[in-house]
Amino acid sequence: MKKIRTYNNIADKGLNQFPTQTYQASSDQQTPDAILLRSHKLHNETLPKSVLAVARAGAGVNNIPVNDYTQQGIVVFNTPGANANAVKELVMASLLLSARGITQSMNYVKSLIDITDDNERHQKVEAGKKQFGGFELQDKTLGVVGLGAIGAKVANMALSLGMKVIGYDPKLSVEAAWQLSSQVTKADNLNSLLARSDYVTLHVPAVESTIGFINQESLTSVKEGATLINLARGELVNETDVIHALDTGKLNAYVADFPTANLIKHDKAILFPHLGASTAEAEENCAVMAANQLIDFLENGNIKNSVNFPTINMERTQGDRITFANDNVPKVLGEVLNLLADLNINVIDLVNKSRDDIAYTILDIDQTVTPELIDKIAQVEHVFHVRAV
Numbered sequence: 001m002k003k004i005r006t007y008n009n010i011a012d013k014g015l016n017q018f019p020t021q022t023y024q025a026s027s028d029q030q031t032p033d034a035i036l037l038r039s040h041k042l043h044n045e046t047l048p049k050s051v052l053a054v055a056r057a058g059a060g061v062n063n064i065p066v067n068d069y070t071q072q073g074i075v076v077f078n079t080p081g082a083n084a085n086a087v088k089e090l091v092m093a094s095l096l097l098s099a100r101g102i103t104q105s106m107n108y109v110k111s112l113i114d115i116t117d118d119n120e121r122h123q124k125v126e127a128g129k130k131q132f133g134g135f136e137l138q139d140k141t142l143g144v145v146g147l148g149a150i151g152a153k154v155a156n157m158a159l160s161l162g163m164k165v166i167g168y169d170p171k172l173s174v175e176a177a178w179q180l181s182s183q184v185t186k187a188d189n190l191n192s193l194l195a196r197s198d199y200v201t202l203h204v205p206a207v208e209s210t211i212g213f214i215n216q217e218s219l220t221s222v223k224e225g226a227t228l229i230n231l232a233r234g235e236l237v238n239e240t241d242v243i244h245a246l247d248t249g250k251l252n253a254y255v256a257d258f259p260t261a262n263l264i265k266h267d268k269a270i271l272f273p274h275l276g277a278s279t280a281e282a283e284e285n286c287a288v289m290a291a292n293q294l295i296d297f298l299e300n301g302n303i304k305n306s307v308n309f310p311t312i313n314m315e316r317t318q319g320d321r322i323t324f325a326n327d328n329v330p331k332v333l334g335e336v337l338n339l340l341a342d343l344n345i346n347v348i349d350l351v352n353k354s355r356d357d358i359a360y361t362i363l364d365i366d367q368t369v370t371p372e373l374i375d376k377i378a379q380v381e382h383v384f385h386v387r388a389v
Contacts, residue, residue, distance in 0.1 A: 002298055003050075005032035007040035010057060011280075014287020017295065034294045038286075039063055052387070053077065055294050057286035058277055059150075060233065061307050062206060070308040070358065073325050073385025077293045077306050081149030082285040083277035088153040090231055090276050091201055092161075094255040095142070097270050098199070098227045100134035104267075108132070138162035143197030145190065146204035146232070147172050152179040154201060159183050168193045169204075191221040199227045206233035216241040219250060227253045231276045234258030301362045301389040310353035310360055319348040319364035324377055324386035328359040332382045339376060340365065362389075 004018060004025035014036075018025045025036070034053040035042075041063040042054070054064055055077040066076050097103055108128050115121045142158040144151045147169035155165045159181055167180070168187040187193035190213070194200060200222070204210050214228065215238040222228075228251055230237055239260060245251040246268040256263070259271040277286065289305070296302045301323035302313045309325070326332045333352055340347060350363035369388040377386045 002034075003029040003032045004294065005029040005035050007035070007037035010036055010038070011284040011287040013284040014057065014291045017288055017291035023295075033298055036287075036290055036294065037063075038283075047072075047074070053294055053297050055079075055290040057082075057283070057290040059083065060205060062233070066308050071384070075297060075303055075306050075309045077290060077297075077304075079286045079289040079293075080305060082289045083279075083282035084149040084153045086279040086282035087150045087203075087231055087276040088157050090257075091154050091229060092157060094201075094229045094231065094270070095137055095158075095161075095199060095227075098229070098253040098255050099137055099140075101132035103270055105129065105132040139164065140198040141166060141196060143168070143187070143193040143200040144184075145169070145193065145200065145202050147180060147184075148176050148203060149179070151201075151203035152176055154203065155184050156181050163199075166193050166196055190218060194218060194221040194226075195223055197223060197226060199229065201229040202232045202236050204232060204236065206235045211235045212238045214238065214242065216244070219245045222250055224250060225252045227251065227255065230254070230256040230258065234260070239263065299389070301387075303360065308355075309358055310355035312351055312353040312360055312362060314349065314351045314362045314364075317349070317364070319366050320369040321362065321364050321389040322369055322374070322377065322386065323360065323362050323389055324383050325358060325360050326380075326384060327382040328354045328357050329382055332359065332380065333361060335380050336361070336377055336383070339380065343373070343376075345373075 002023050004023060006025055006027050015025050031048050031050040033050060034055065035051060036055050036057065038057050043065050051074055053075040054069065056064060057079055059078055059080050061076060061078050064076055069076055109125065112121055112124055115124065139162060141164040144155045144165060144167045147155065147167045151169065155167055158165050165183065166185045166187050168190055214236055219241055228242065234256065239262060242251065242254055243262060243266060246254055246266055253268050253270060255270045257272050257274045257276060263269045263271055293304055300316055301321060303309050304311055324336065337347065346366045348364040348366055350361060352359065352361045374386055374388055377383060
C-alpha cells in the first residue's frame with residue numbers, strides 16, 4: 001500500500017486518481033511515500049525518510065526547499081499549464097479593468113448610495129461617467145514577459161482581442177514555442193519590450209534572476225503611461241520603484257493580486273487577492289496532474305514536470321525495474337552496468353537522462369531485484385539514491 005500525505009485542501013477529483021486498493025491519501029499519513037500539497041510551506045519541516053517525491057498542485061515551488069530535497073534524492077513536481085486558462089482569463093479581466101476605469105467607476109456609483117431621487121442620481125451618473133471613458137484594447141500593444149504555458153495563452157488571447165503582442169523569454173522551450181501564434185513579435189531583451197508596450201504582463205517564476213527585475217532601472221525603459229500587470233509573484237517587482245512610477249505618471253496603473261499596505265493606499269493600484277489559480281476548474285486540473293505524476297513516478301519511476309530532476313520515461317514491458325540518481329559525473333552508469341554484469345544480471349532496457357548536476361537512470365533487468373542488489377548499487381560512488389520500482 002502506497003501512502004500519500006496531503007496538505008491544504010486538495011480537490012477531490014485529484015485525490016480520486018489514487019486507486020483505493022493500492023493507495024492511502026490523507027493528511028495524517030506518518031510514513032508517506034510522497035507528499036501532495038498546494039501552498040503549505042515545507043521549509044521548516046523535516047520530512048520522513050520514506051518520502052520519495054513532493055508534488056505541488058500549482059506552478060510555483062517557492063514553498064518547497066527544492067535544493068535540499070534534491071540532495072536527498074527527493075523528486076519535486078509541479079503542474080505547469082494546469083491553471084493556465086484561469087490565469088489567462090484573469091489577465092483579460094485585468095486589461096479591461098485598467099483600460100476602462102471599471103473599478104473607479106463602480107466606486108463612484110457606490111458613492112451615490114445616499115441619493116434617493118432617481119433624476120438626481122441619473123444626472124450625477126451621466127455627469128460623472130465622463131471621467132471614466134478609458135481606452136480600447138484593440139490596436140494597443142501587450143508585452144508578455146515569460147512565454148511558458150500561461151504566457152503563451154495570454155499572448156494568443158490578446159491577439160484575438162485585436163491587440164499587437166510582443167513576447168520576451170530568454171528560456172523559451174520548443175514545446176512552448178509551438179503554442180505561440182506566429183503573429184507574436186519577439187523582443188530581443190526586456191528593455192525593448194518595455195519601451196514598445198502599452199500594457200506589460202509578467203509570467204515568470206520568482207528566481208534569483210527575476211526577483212526585483214522590474215525596478216527603477218528597468219522602469220526607465222517603460223513606455224510613458226503604460227500599465228503593468230503582475231499575477232505571477234509579488235517579488236518580481238520593486239514595490240517602491242513601482243509606486244514612484246505610478247506617482248510620476250510613468251505607469252498609468254499597476255494591477256496585481258499581491259496587495260500590500262503601501263499599494264492598497266495608492267489610487268492607481270488595482271488589487272485583489274491571489275486569485276489566478278483559484279477557480280474550481282484550475283484547482284481540479286492541478287490536483288489531477290499532480291496526482292497522476294506521483295502515481296507514474298511511484299509505480300514506474302517516470303518523471304514529468306519535475307523542477308529538479310530530468311524528464312524521463314520508459315514503458316514497462318518485462319523484467320524488474322530499478323531507478324537510481326547520481327551526481328552527473330562520468331563513468332557512474334558504466335560502473336553500475338559493470339556491477340550488474342559481474343552478477344550475471346542482464347539489462348533488458350534502460351534510459352539515462354541528466355539535468356544540471358543530477359543524472360537519473362531507469363533500467364529493467366531479467367532478475368528479481370533484491371535488497372542486497374539495491375545496497376550494492378547504492379555503494380557505487382556518486383550514487384545517492386536507488387530504489388526498486
